[in-house]
Amino acid sequence: MTALDIGAHSVAPPSGILTPQGIRTAIAPILARIAESARVREETRDFAFDDVRALADHGVALTGISREEGGAGGSVRDVVEVIIDIARADSNVAQALRGTFLLANQVAGRPDLPFRDVSLARLRSGALFAGTANERNGGAGGSVATTATRTDDGYVINGRKYYSTGGLYASYFSAQARTDDGAVLRFTVPTDRPGVERLDDFDAIGQRLTQSGTTILDGVHVSDDEVALAGAGPDNPSLDNPGPDNPWQGAFAQLYLAAVQAGIAARALDDATWFVREKARPIKHSTAEKSVDDPYVRVTVGEIAARAQAARGVVLLGADAVADVRGRTGDDARRAGAVAAVSVAQAGVVAIESSLRAAELLFDVGGASITDRDLGFDRHWRNARTAANHNPRQWKAAVAGAWHLTGEEPPTTGLF
Numbered sequence: 370m371t372a373l374d375i376g377a378h379s380v381a382p383p384s385g386i387l388t389p390q391g392i393r394t395a396i397a398p399i400l401a402r403i404a405e406s407a408r409v410r411e412e413t414r415d416f417a418f419d420d421v422r423a424l425a426d427h428g429v430a431l432t433g434i435s436r437e438e439g440g441a442g443g444s445v446r447d448v449v450e451v452i453i454d455i456a457r458a459d460s461n462v463a464q465a466l467r468g469t470f471l472l473a474n475q476v477a478g479r480p481d482l483p484f485r486d487v488s489l490a491r492l493r494s495g496a497l498f499a500g501t502a503n504e505r506n507g508g509a510g511g512s513v514a515t516t517a518t519r520t521d522d523g524y525v526i527n528g529r530k531y532y533s534t535g536g537l538y539a540s541y542f543s544a545q546a547r548t549d550d551g552a553v554l555r556f557t558v559p560t561d562r563p564g565v566e567r568l569d570d571f572d573a574i575g576q577r578l579t580q581s582g583t584t585i586l587d588g589v590h591v592s593d594d595e596v597a598l599a600g601a602g603p604d605n606p607s608l609d610n611p612g613p614d615n616p617w618q619g620a621f622a623q624l625y626l627a628a629v630q631a632g633i634a635a636r637a638l639d640d641a642t643w644f645v646r647e648k649a650r651p652i653k654h655s656t657a658e659k660s661v662d663d664p665y666v667r668v669t670v671g672e673i674a675a676r677a678q679a680a681r682g683v684v685l686l687g688a689d690a691v692a693d694v695r696g697r698t699g700d701d702a703r704r705a706g707a708v709a710a711v712s713v714a715q716a717g718v719v720a721i722e723s724s725l726r727a728a729e730l731l732f733d734v735g736g737a738s739i740t741d742r743d744l745g746f747d748r749h750w751r752n753a754r755t756a757a758n759h760n761p762r763q764w765k766a767a768v769a770g771a772w773h774l775t776g777e778e779p780p781t782t783g784l785f
Contacts, residue, residue, distance in 0.1 A: 387428050387436070389443035393451060395427045404458035404636075408745035411577055414569075417462055421538050424455070425495040429466070430473045439493045440477070445621070445692040446685055448474070449628050453681060456632020457639070460752045461578035463629050465535035467622075468498045468543075474621045478695050483597040484557070491541065499535040500543030500557070501584070504528065511782075515586060517546035517554055523592040524548070526556065526564075533584040536560070536567045542584060545599065553599040556591045564589035575751030614698055615706030619783035620713045624687045626759055627717045630724035631680035633753045637727040638677045640746055641670050641734045649735045660734070669733045676730070680723040687716035710785040711772045714765035721762050724753040760784045 403420050410417060433448040434440020441447070452470065456463035469492075475482050476489050491498075506514035515528025526546050536542065542565060543557040558565065564587045571582040649660035657663040690712035694705045728750035732739055739746065768785060771777040779785040 387431055387439075387441035389432050389441050389447035389451070392428055392432055392441055393454060396424055396429060396451075396454070399423045399427070400454060400458040403455075403462055407459040407461070408743075408748065410459075411461070411745065411748055414578065416537060416578055416580070417459070418538070421462060421465070421497070422495075424462075424466070425469075425497055428495075429455070430469045430492050430495075430497075433473060433477045434489070434492065435477070438489060444688070445474075445624075446688040449624065449684055449688040452625060452628040453632045453635065453684065456629045457635040458632075459578075460629050460633050460636070460756065461576055463632055464576055464579040464581075464756065465538055466497070467625050468500050468535050468539065469496075470625060471622055472498050472543075483555075484595075496540040497535065497538050498541050498543065498557075499533050499539035499560075499580075499584075501530045501533045502545045503530060503532040505531050513545050513547045513553055515544065515546040517548045517556075517591070519549065520590070523590060524554070524556075524596060526586045526589040526591055528586050530584045530586070532571075532581045533567065534579050534581040536582065536584055537569060537580040542567075544584070544586070546586075554596050555599055556596045558589060558591055558595060562589055573755050575748065575753070575755030614700075614702035615694055616703070616781040617706040617710040617779060617785055618781075619785060620687075620691050620694075620706070620709045622783065623717055623760065623785060624684065624691055624713045626756060627680075627684045627687060627713065627720040629756050630717075630720040630753060631677070631684045633749055633756075634673075634677040634680045634720075634724040634727040637724075637731045637749045638670070638673045640744075640749070641673050641731050644731075644739060644744075644746075645670060645734050648738065652736060666734050669730055673727045673730050673734075676723040676727040680720040680727075683716040683719045687713045707772070707778050710779040711769050714769050714779065714785055717760070717765045718762045718769070721753070721757045725750065725757065728753050 431440040432443040436442035517524040566585040568583040645660045651657045655663050690709040768779045
């Protein structure tokens, strides 16, 4: 096969017939390397550039793309399984790939997606994507201060975007800007476009290597064929174009965050079982000769396993609900979309709480030695806690409760 020229990235597309299980099998050795290096990389702020590139080249983002369009033909559940696998190895890497998987999900599920053919070609060539609408501009959440000044053949973009998750890995960056007449446009440009500067300035207690820092747009030229005006949608309906039949366009994005939590819980179980088998010693008044035989250690590991299973289970149920929306139109699509949004909200509540609890219980399978910094087990709780702060789970629970009690539909903000 020949390489595709897509501007910021050029690579030969994956060869052969892709399948979801084939992708998972192919990336297993890569994920093993990522898992092995996760603690040291976090400590030294070392990004897994080569291994992430290898994941892309093996077609992880094509898991849910149809085989007719060069993908693996997987379901939403298949995609979520891959995300959990990646997050189990390193939740930072999974989070950094979120923009790529979100675009792939749109390509798979939206025939009307602007620039769909271009995006599909880029995904098939192994390109990675980042993007954000977030700004630290002092305005209300979601407000856009980045400017788009009209030129003869496009726009010049100036502004700063924050939470540009995956930005240093990305081949392309997408964002929003406001024109002189107040319209909001969406654009996607190669990350090596003059004027695009990506900063590694994300400084949180967890998810430190998600590359969620600032992207500076300083006089970036965007041509007309790279721009789509933000038309009617969930928050901007009009009489002429009332928006999509299913206004809950953020369900998969929220499901992705829950899948990251499920991966963290699974990794906490991995580390708990490894520590008990290889490192732990029974406390002085234990009745067991070995920690694996200590009844209280067994109870703790069993609860961690239950939490990990719960997180995984609800995420997969949410995946099925999201998949059920595809192909529906009109009121049928709206009803299915609302059900999916509530299902994903409930999955988020359980996945977050299960992940936090599993990460805490990990420390109960050993004594003081399990807190050694060179083990780095604290990162699981820190990562779960930081990922949970994207969207408060109290809101998710309240929205689900309102739905069950009164039939009130979830907000269409993209956070459900």
